[in-house]
Each structure stands twice: as structure tokens, then as C-alpha cells.
Amino acid sequence: MTVPTLSVNDLRVASPFADLLHGISFDISAGERVGLIGESGSGKSLTATSVMGLLPETLTATGTIRLNGVDADLLTAPERRLNQLRGTTMAMVFQEPMTALNPLMRVGTQVAEIMTVHHTETGRRQARQRAVELLALVKLPNPAEAALAFPHQLSGGQRQRVMLAMAMANDPLLLLCDEPTTALDVTVQAEVLKLIGNLVTERGTALLLITHDIAVVAEVCQRVLVMYRGEIVEDGPVGRVLTAPQHPYTQKLIAASDLSSVDDRGRLHTMSMPVVGRPPAAVSAPRQIHTDAAAAVIRPPHRAVHQRLEPGDPPVIFNEVTGAPAISVRDLSRQYRRRGGGLFATAPIVHGLRDVSFDVAEGQRFGIVGESGSGKSTLMRILCALDQPTTGTVDVLGQPIAGASERHLRDFRSQVQIVFQDPMGSLDPRMKVRDIVAEPLRNVNRAEALARVEAQLNAVGLDADVMNRHPHQFSGGQRQRISIARALITRPRVLVADEAVSALDVSVRAQVLNLLADLVDEYQLTLVFVSHDLGVIRHLCDTVAVISDGRIVECGPTADVYDSPLHPYTRQLVSATPSMHELARRVAP
Amino acid sequence: MTAIKPRTPTRRAAGHSGRATLWAGLVLIGLVVLAAVVSAFWTPFDPEGVFSDSILRPPGAEHLLGTDSFGRDVFSSILRGAQISLLVGTVAVGIAAVLGVPFGIVAGMNPGRLDQFMMRGNDISLAFPALLLAIIFGAIFGAGTVTAMVALGIGTAPAFALIARSGTMQIMSREYVQAARASGKSGLFIGMRHILPNISGMLIVQASVSFGIAVLAEAALSYLGLGTPPPTPSWGRMLQDAQGYLFIEPLLIVWPGIAIAIAVLGFNLLGDGLRDRFDPRMQVNR
Amino acid sequence: LVGCSTGSTTAEGEPDTSLTVGLLATPGNLDYTTTAGAAIPQALLYNVYEGLVKLDNDGTIIPLLATSWTVSDDGLVYDFLLHEGVTFSDGSPFTAESVKFSLERVKDNWTANGPAYLDPIASIEAVSDTEARITLSKPSNSWLFNMTGPVGTMFTESGIADLATAPVGTGPYTVSSFKTGDSLVLAANTDYWGEAPYMTDVTLRYFTDATAQTNALLSGDINLISGISQFQLVDQFKANADFQVLEGASTGEVTLSMNNASDAFSDVQVRQAVMYAIDRQAVMDTANSGYGLLIGSMVPPTDPWYDKGLADLYPYDPEKATELLDEAGVSDLTVAFKIPNLPYAVAGAQVVKDQLAKVGITANVTALEFPAVWLDDVFSGHDYDMSLIMHSEPRDVTVFAAPTYYAGYNSPEVMTKFAEADAADPATYIELMKEATTTMAEEAAADWLYLQPAISLADADLLGVPKNTPSLALDLSTIAR
Amino acid sequence: MVLVVLRRIGVFATTVVVASIVTFLMLSILPGNAARIALGVQASEADVAAQATLMGLDRPAIVRYLDWFGHVLIGDFGTSTVSRQPIGPEITDALGITVILVLTSVVLALLFAIPFGILTAVRQRKPDGAILSGISQIGVAVPGFLAGMLLVTVFAVTLRWLPAGGWVDPGEDFGGFLEHLILPAIALGSVQGAVLSRYVRSSVLEVMREDFIRTARAKGLGAGRALFRHGLRNAAVPVMTVLGLQIATLLVGAVVIERVFSIPGLGSLLLDKVALRDLPAVQGIVLVLVVFVLALNFLVDLAFTVIDPRLRSAT
Ligand SMILES: Nc1ncnc2c1ncn2[C@@H]1O[C@H](COP(=O)(O)OP(=O)(O)OP(=O)(O)O)[C@@H](O)[C@H]1O
Ligand SMILES: Nc1ncnc2c1ncn2[C@@H]1O[C@H](COP(=O)(O)OP(=O)(O)OP(=O)(O)O)[C@@H](O)[C@H]1O
Ligand SMILES: [Mg+2]
């Protein structure tokens, strides 16, 4: 019987106000890759920081944590002893690559430091050399140069690799990764995960991988722990848990994660805990495309790809609509001059968008997918006349909006509304829900406004009694409902959503997506929906445009693009977005 | 991604020491306010008269803190002096806020040329510190409480403008501002309804700290003869008067010194306490 | 003196001939021919510059560069006999030509410090190198007295190029360095014609703050404060064996001036009411810790026409004051009380305000920046009802009586008397002066509150520190250790 | 690159010109007749008028401004109406004194504030940390001149260890210079130190919450070492901003301490010259102060660029 590398026994963590972890126990053997999943706030990070001995001073922990080969209990071991263990025997990679590195120190030095601290390399110079090797090991291009870079000069994925290099430097027995890829693009995420998997397998390191994304676990881990409200509610091989979850929470979690499986009414499975259910009547109105005399004829959208854009190529107009499209964008470019550079540096020009042309037909559900920084938000802002294009034209509902004055946009403003990503940031914390939702209304008296707000809140599934509350008194999903209510109160014809579900827990994401789908039908909206998650787009949209580096590279019916991606970037994107079924198949025992 | 959980134990725990600070500050300020209010209706003796027959009495039963060189009851003067300190602080901070905050908000809401231009202007006003203004204004308009308050106010305004601007820039990047713009709201509306309320926290912190600074500055100005003229009792003037009696009646310098320290300490503690409350990091649980 | 860390302590036996004096008013430059104020004469007169005559510490006119002089019977011709072998510090000789040059310069080139004082001079003649004859256009008792002041200074033609920084005189000291606002260093003039001064290195250090000045004395940074203003400290210094306190008389009358030309005070009864309403002793007690002398007129005891009795002319009697106000038909009198922002004025005004309030006069005190704003508003603009300021020039009562002066006192009778007095024989001179000044007191031209005491504090071992300040000068030549 | 530098300098120059106009306008409405002050109470109106012409006070404002600023640009601040000397040297002498005083006090303040601030931050939750933090709070609340007065009373008047005031040039007598510098520098520095220590404390507290400190701890650095190696440089950035502002305000703010210790610094010079209505001198002093502060801000910006690589190059 081998001794496990990490053995946690009856770990309890409490703050002066509440118990946070209620006695959790688990083992990890050498070479074993264990995933830890659970909703936000379930105690995943606390578990990992307890092991590292880095709990905040205000918290107290009891129980035992033992590490193979270490005679002491980590919870009671003196700080000196822990300092010796951290970075050698056990190492940790944190979630936020943007802030986890010292911004004022070269990354090479930061990697080298972990060796000089523990004297695992004889001298500074050796440590530096080894740091470069490590950076090569985590597949940083040009490792010698990268070692001399400051963190801000690296991308998020690259920084996360640096963190990983640091963690692996002294060949730890145990590697803890706390949401190492949440901040990264799907494509980058896949690479980093693969790297972690490979590294630990090669060295027989025990791995604890924390995430809220079940797909990530399926990708890397053999075993999975499911955490719920400070307790481990399920512990088993990934394949078994994915296909036959035992605990009700796990069952719901897995159901809600699956965007490709719908119930008999075409709705996603949700965790059954909405505050107020939506009145079922409005739900299953059959989907119908809004048509009137002048409306565009929607042809089945044709597939188009930018393989490579040579100068002089005729611009491709994606999703071209004959007649009067709801949105028509031609040769749109947006450049930014980035300020706040150095004191003596010229402001560099950043291309947000380059020569984008496309149409959206009335009633269409148009998805836009692409990685971070590809220009999605820029496009959304321009469509809502919140930003002006550098060149090109944008017509929305027949009105040219590029360069239009605010006065001319008055009508446009009530016709086009937007829903944002951040459920907290998109609601003014100082305003009452009533005022937030009523904000877009104009020339409406108070009583009528109140009545309309109430009706709108009902429509998004919230009780009227929430009107006098402030945004912080709501959960993320509820907040997003409020945002949607605000966007719809003027009865717009076009709804633009920028990453409207990206910040939500899996469990709530499905609810909001269902709601959106319903409302688009009910109000006969033209929907432009931006996401970096192809799965979400696939569920919600009939047409998708893939955007990369400021250009649309591919556009067509969602299912087509998903099933047979043409552009290499799209292919990469699709392969990085596993579906639930595929996961289950892949990890099946 | 940072998850936002405003009502978590984390915040309460972090705010705990902040709360003690806050309360300590409020108690001290309460003392000063109490003195100011009470002295408006009653003081043991007239703090502005001259009593040739009771000059420089030591502290005792009749005169709690003794009398000064004019025979005035020091305790009465200290009580009445609270009025000037509060007045100077309030008016100076008020002027600074009224000038600086709209300036900062407008600059913050219009990134680019206008912002650059306004900030250069702000740099220039920063280069005229309050004390310099007080000296110049004192020469132009005559020294006195009003001049001192105006100079302190104008001198503090750039700091408010900077705070308001950086706060505004933060808020401007929030999506609810974008949402308001998308609903066609005017800049004025956004400034008043969204930005001002949301930066009020940091402004209050700044105001509280500036208040303390103003009380200290008034004392310094009085020392230079640019502050409140006699016989109106002000703590700074009392210090200035008392320094000539340092060897004869050292306590005379102690009392106004303590009074100033209490007021400044109060506002600083309040500022610290409020900062803990308003600090966005405290509200974000990472 | 122990533990003195900065004074140059010399080896045992050798006398320490360096002296540091602490003063409050700093000179802006060193040219008193064009720059007003008492600070420059205080430092330079009798020390760097000398005239034919000087005022000794008791206020008597004594010879300086003149060995003696004779006056013609009609009082118009003065023959001065000059010291021989006197040179200026630039080496040029002092002769009767210098006298002619210097005094003739006054009329055209002096703009400050009373060029009109020499108006009586009709002509100046260099009879020989050592004989100078000055002829007056009319007899004048005051001009020789005035010759003891700045206007009587002897200059040499070769030494007036840079009066502001490089004064050249015949005095016992020369200026060795001057830092505005900080210090003026004097060094003994090695070629001095008279008896060499004991102190060879004298530093005049200027303070803006009286407390800092006193602290400097207590800590041993300075040896002497001439004319302190913090009288409350006198008792403490008296009790301290390390220091000596010298109490003398000054010519500074602390005056509560009333604008005789204003609506408020044009009525003599109202002015007299103020005289009765104010307890001068209490003002002096409070503002000056009781130091000073009650004078009741604009005449210090050092003037020959001093009348002790005038101090009791208006005893403190608030009831009488109220009566007088009633008689004058004045009620609810409110006056603009504009004082300079100087410590003694600020202190005194508070007492005055308080006492006036007791007889129903409301005084709105504003402290104006001195000199700039006070001069503009009160002195030049006559825009005030009441003020409080010390008049420190010697024998300035005649100036005060002029109708154009800021006090607005208009009595042709008094003016005539002053003119007659100046031209009269010495005995009548005193008599007439007494009459005129008494009239001014009776008519309450102003309320002369008290005479500022001249109190100096010095290290105990200093000798010959001048006690009185009858003139503007601080005479350093007599100080020894 | 060169263009950008030129542009920056251009902006700086424009700021200076605007500041000079503000200075000039503000001071041109000073009440009080400089000519009358120079001549004194006995001078005749005619003399005063003549003196005013001599001083150039009768020319139109724009002419006076251009004349003045034109000369300032070639380093000529004009002639004082009081001392009759060129103003430039007077200002540079006084500025030199104030700068020495301010810098010494700031160094003292930093020597105190850095360890003290770090200590109170690190021991934030311990009783001793709270007590020390309370002490610094009280330090902030004491008026600077009161501290100065108490220092004089104890060390100069009572113990007679050090002079009560005055100034000695370092070139003249270095020992004397130090003796005269100590008390005012401590008086000025103690209050600044208390203020700075508050900023150091909050800055360190802020940095201690940063993720990269947690990373360093996870590498096996002890809490102290993590803070020392990774935290301090980061904490320095906000402290430096405050320091820059503080030095700027201190150039004038030191006047109070200069008064207490009778030091002929720039603030004292300004007060004297204002009292004497020596307009050219006042304008010169204010302009020098303002430009000094503007330049200081420029340098602080520059220093950030050195400390913080994020500002050095754009991503
Ligand atoms: N320092 C602290 N003091 C008090 N409570 C804390 C502290 N840190 C975390 N908590 C609480 O402990 C609980 C678990 O937090 P933890 O960070 O482990 O959640 P998590 O599962 O990692 O969530 P996420 O997915 O959002 O990272 C949460 O309710 C949180 O509010
Ligand atoms: N205000 C701005 N100033 C300068 N550059 C900007 C600005 N806004 C966006 N950019 C740049 O334009 C590019 C596109 O940005 P955009 O926000 O549209 O990306 P995105 O696809 O929405 O990314 P994400 O998924 O991270 O939200 C990026 O390189 C970004 O850095
Ligand atoms: Mg977590």
C-alpha cells in the first residue's frame, strides 16, 4: 500500500462569522491527476490555500494535511518549515495571470528566484540559465528573450506558462492549480492544459486542478472531486462522474453544462432554483420570422471564408442580404491610438477592426465568436453608436449611424439596445432596480414608467417587489435578467449582447440563455450575440461569424461552421470547444 | 474573473478594524462639533472681551484651563475656536469640491484633447499651493478668515479634480455608463446620475482628509498672521499668541495644540475608516 | 556665558570683541537717502555714518565731526569747526567741502527720511578745510536737532555710487556683508579718527518673529536685543543672572489716532468722550504687560517741553464719556477702527474695542497689512475713523499737527505757535512748544495712550549698552564687555 | 522619438508661459503703492509719483508683462525696487537654502517613514502595530510650527545644545551649517515623516494584498522576504507621487518653519517682499516656485518611467 502524496483529513476552515469548509478529506497519490470542481464560492480555493499554508490571517483551520515525506502536519508546521516546502515539494499556479507576476521584475529573474531561494541551483547565473530552459520547457517561443521581458510584455497565456515554469522548477511532488485557465482564450486554454497534463505525467507529479469548468477536468484529470457549499459531495473517476453522477448537485451541474442537450421544449437543462419561474404561457410560441412588406428575404445564409486577405482582394461581404437588412456594415475599420505609453514613446496604433463588411437580416440571430482582443466589443460598440468607426459605414434599420449626431440618433437609441457581460458592472450600484430599468424610457410619466418597469421585470421572470432593491442584493443571474429588462423596455428591434453569459456560473448560464431565446422570439428581435464560447453561440444563433484579429474570417449557418470549419482558425476554435457528449465519450471508462 | 459578493464575511472581517477607526474619528469630530454648537449659545466667559484683572491665571476651579494674556478664559476660547476650525474646514473643502469635482468629472468624461488640456491647467494650479495663494491673496484682499478659506479652497481644488477625474475614468469604463449612453442619455445626466454618486465615496474620503489639512493650514496661516484676526478666537491664533508666553505659562500652548490635534486626528481617522469602507478592493472578493 | 555654541568663544584671557545683536525690522537696502523706515538708520547712523553733531543717550546735542560751533546773534549763521584728519572709509578726506556736498545733496537727491528738515538752510559755505558756515533763511530751533538725524549725514562724492549696498562713511564701523532679511555684519573701521570701538565684529541679525528673537538670546545665539517687544518676558529676564535688563525711554508714542476730519470724530466732545472712555493704564497693562509711561500728549520726557501733568488730563471715567456723548447728541456710534497688523496694535486694539463698547461705541476692528495697505488706506487715503500706531520719530508732534496729515487735526492756532516757536529764542521756544502741545492734548487731537518703553536685554557681561533711544540710531560704539 | 520629446518640452514650455501669465495677473492687482512704501510716510505725493515712474509702474500691464517675461527668459529677473539689486541672485540664494532644508527634511522623513510605515503595515493586526500607527496619526495631527517651537525650547533654549535659529552657508562653516540645519530639518521632517509613513503604510498594505506577493510566498519566500523583494518597489510608486507633491508644497510650506527658526529661505523672502510690495521680486519668486514645481512633476513622471517598465514601452 503506497502512501499518498497528499492526504487531507477532516479539514475545517472557519472565519469569525461562518464555517467555510465543513471537514473535507481526500488523498492524492503520486502521479495522480485530480480535478476539483464546484460552483463559485464552494470552497475550492480555500482548500488549495490551506494546503499551501497561505490562508488569510483572519481564517482558522483545523484537521490534518500531510505530505508524503514530510513528518509535520502542514496546518501546524512552523512558518520556516512551510517556506522550505513551498516551491519545492509543493507548488501552486494561480488563476489570474495578469496580476500574479511582479510587474516590475523581469520574468526570467522571477523564475530564477524560486531556485535561488531554495538553493537548488548553485548560483545566480546557473539559476538564470535554468530559468531559460524552463521557459523553453513550457514552450514559450524564444525563451532567452522572453526571460528578459517584463510581465506586461507577455500575453495572458504566456504569463500563465511562466507561472507554470516557476511551479515546475524544483520538480514538486504536488502541483496545485487554481483555475489556471479561466482568464484565457479557449484556444490558449487548451494548450496550457495540455502542457500541464504532459508535465505532470512526465514527472509523476500529483496534481490538484481546480476549475469550475467540467470540460477542463475531463481534458486533464483522471479523478474528480465535486465540491458544494464547503463539502466534497462526490469523488470518483472522471468518466464515472460525467456519465453517472451520483449526488444531485453533480447531476444538475453536468446537465446545465451541456449546451447541446435540450429538453422536449427545446430548452436547456437548468439547475432548478430560479427565484421566480417564467410564466410558461409565453414560452413555447412557435418561432416565426418577422416579416412585413419591406422586410428582407432571408436566404439560407451562404458560407463565406477569408482564407487570406491579400491587398487588392475584393472585400468579402459576409451574410449578404438582399433588400433591406436590419444591419449593414461596409468596410468598417477602427483604429485606436493607445495612450499612456512611455514618456518618450510614440503612441502605437492598434487595429481594433479592419475592413469588416457584413449584413444582418431582420429577425436573424447573428452570433459573433472570436478570441479575446479580436475586436468583438469594438464592433458591438460601433453598432450601438457608442463609438465611431475610423472608416466605413454602418446602417442600422436603414439609418446611417457612423458620424450621426446624438440628436439624430434619438430614435435609433430606442430601437437598438445592448446587454453587457459583467452582471455587476452593467448595473449602477447606487441606483434602484426601478430606476435602472426605467432609464432608457423617455417622455414617459412616472406612473406609466413604473407600470412598464413592472411588466418588463415580470417578463424576465422577476417579481415586482424587487423594484426597490439595489443591484448588489441580487445574484449574477438575476442581475443579468435586470440588464435584459432594461434593454427591452423600449421595445427595441435590435438587441446586441456582448458576452452576456460569460461571467455567469454554469448553473445560471442555462437559465439566462433560455430566457434570451424566449424573449427574442416573443419580441421578434434581431439579435447580435457576441461570445468567445462557440458552444453558447451554437445553442442560440442561427448564423455565426468568426472574427480573428479584427477581421471576419468565416461566416455561415452555425451548424455548418461548427460541423465543418473551413478556416484554420475556426477549426482550432471548434476543436478546443468540446461538447459534453464528446467529453463523456472521451473519458468513458 | 473576480466574483463580486458584497455581503460576504470577508468584507465584514476586513471592515472590522476600519470600523473602530471610523468610530474613533466620529467621536473626536463629535467633540469638536459639540464645542462649536455649545459655544454658539453659551461659554463660561466671554471669549472676546478683555479682562485686565484676571490676566494669566493658572488653571483652576474658576477658569478650567486658566486665562490668557488678555484675561480671557482659555476654555471659552477653545470652545469658540471650534467654530472657526469647522468653518474654515467646511468652506475650504466646499470650495475645493465645487471647483474641483465638476472639473475633474468633465475631464474624465472627455478623454483626449479636452482632458489633456484640462489636466495641463490642473498642473498649473497644482503649482500654486494653498499657502502660496494664501500669501498672495492675503496681500491682495487683506488677511482674514475669508481670504484664508478661499485660498485653501482654491489650493485644494486640484487634488479634488485629480481624484474626481480618476474616479470618473474608472466609472466611465463601467458598462452601466455604456448602457446609459446606449439609451441616449446626455453627458450631464450621466455625470449627475451615474458618475457623481459612484465617486462620492472617494470624494468623501478626500474631503475628510482635506478637512484635517485645512484645520492645520489655518493654524499655520494664523501663525504667519494671515489667518483669523483677533479678537475672534481661533486655535491657530491662540497658539501664535501663546508662544510669547511659552516660558511664563507653557500650558497656554498646550490647550490649542491639543484642540487642533483632536480635530485633525478626528478627520484623518474618519478618512481612514471611510477609505476602508469605500475601498473597492474591500468589496471585491478575489 | 556657558555652552554658547555659535558665538566665537576665544581663548582664555583674550577679550571677546564680537557681538551679535538681534533686531526685528530688517532693512531692505542700505540707502536711507531714498528708502524710508527706521531700520537703516538704526543700523548705520553713528556706526557707519556720522554727521556734524549727534544726540547723546540723554537726548542732548553734542559735537561729532564738528569739534564746536558758534551761532550768530540773529540765529541765522552757524560756524562749524571740523575735526582734522578724518577720512571716509574709502580713504577720501573729510573736509568742509564734504559738508557742503552732503547737505546740498539733500534737497535734490533725498526722497526719504525728511529732506524738508533742512529747508531752513539758505546756503552752505566751505570757509576752509576745517571750517564750514551754514546760513539759515530764518531762525530755526529744530534744524540743528534734525542735523543729528539721517539728513545730517556726511557723505563723500567718491562714495555715493552704490549707497544701497556699499555705504561709505566716517563712522567707527564699515559694512562687511549684508544679507537682506538675515543679517548685516559690521567690522571695526581700522582707520577710525576717534576712539576705536571695543567690539570689532558686530553682527546685526534680523528676526521676523519676536519669540524667535528671544529664543536666540536665551540659547546664546545673540548677545543683545535692543528694544524688545515681548514685555511679558522682562520679569523672567530680570530674575535670570545671565542677563541684564536695561529700561530706558524711547520717542515712540503709541497713539490711538482719531480721524479729526471724519464724521465720527470731527466733534471735539466725541473725541474727549473717547479720552475718558479709555483706561490707558489697562491698555498698557494688557498690551505691554504694564511697561511704558503714560504721557497724555505727544511729548516724551526727553523733550524739554515735556509736561508730566498732561497724563492726568483725561482720567478714566466712562460715565463722563457717556455724558459727553449724550451732550454731543451721539448715540450708537460705530467707527471703522483700522489698525496695522503689528503685535502691539493688535493687542491694544482689543482692549480699546472692549472699553469703547462699554460706553456704547462700536469699533469694527480691521487689521491692515503693514506697511503696504495701512499706508494706502489710512495714512495716504485718510479712509478711517480710528487707528492705533506708534509714532517713533523724535519730535514728530509738529508733523502730527499739520492739517494735511492723516490725523486731520486742523488748528491754525497751533500751527502758528509751532512756527513761532521754531523761530523764537530757546527759552520761548520751549514755552511755546509746551503751549501748543498742551492745546493739542486738550482738544484731544488724538489719544496718546502711552510711551513705548525702550527695554533692552543683554548678556550680563555687556557694558555700555545704550539705554535710551532718543534718536533712530543704535549706537554700538560704547558697548564693551 | 525626438518629436515626442520636443512635443513634451513644448507642452512644458506652454505650461510655464501660462503659469507666468497667471502669476503676473494675480500680482498686478496687488493693492498698496510700492513707490509710497519705498519712500515712506513723509515723502510728498510728487516724489511718490516720480518714484512710480522710475519703477515703471505707470506702463500698461501688457507692456510690463512682456518686458518682464522677456527678461526672465534670458535669466534677468529685474531689479528689486527695495534692495536695488538684481533679483536673480537673491532668489537663487534663498531657493538654495529652502531646497537644502526641504531635501534634508524629506530625507529624514523617508528614513523614518519607510521602516515605520512598513512596520505598522506588517504588524497591522498586532497591538504594537496599532499603537505605532496611532502615534503616526498623532504626528500627522500636530502643526509643524508647534513641533518646531517645542524643539527650540528643549534643545536650544533649555539645553543650549544647538542654535535656536539662523542659517550658515555650508561653504562658510560646514559644522555651523549642520548645527543650524538639524533642528529645522527635524521639525519639518517629523511632520512630513508622519504623513509619509501613513502613505507608506497604506501603500504597503495595498501591495501585500497583491497576487504577486501570494505568488512569491508560494515560491517559498517568507512573508518578510516576499515583501522586501517584490513589494517595496511596487509600493514605492504611489509613495513617490506623494513625495513629489510634498516637496512642491514644502517649498512654500517651509516658510512656517523658516519663521520659527529665522531662516532666510524662499518663503520668508516671499513674505518680506510681499510686505514691501517689491513687485519684481515677488513675481520672480512666485514664478520660480511655480516653474520649480512644474519641473518637479515632470521629473517625477520621468522617475516613474525608470521604475516602472510598463511605462517605458507601450505593449
Ligand atoms: N479571507 C476570507 N475571509 C472570510 N471568508 C472568506 C475568505 N476567503 C474566502 N472566504 C469565503 O469562503 C468561501 C469559499 O471561498 P473560495 O474562494 O474557496 O471559493 P471558490 O470555490 O474558490 O470560488 P471561485 O470559483 O469564485 O473562486 C466563500 O464563501 C468566500 O466568501
Ligand atoms: N479604447 C481603446 N483604446 C485602445 N485600444 C483599444 C481600445 N478598445 C479596444 N482596443 C483594442 O482593440 C482591440 C480589440 O478590442 P475589443 O475590446 O474589441 O476586443 P474583444 O474581442 O472584445 O476582446 P475580449 O474578448 O477580451 O472582450 C484590442 O487589441 C484592444 O486592445
Ligand atoms: Mg477560487
Ligand SMILES: [Mg+2]
Ligand atoms: Mg470584449
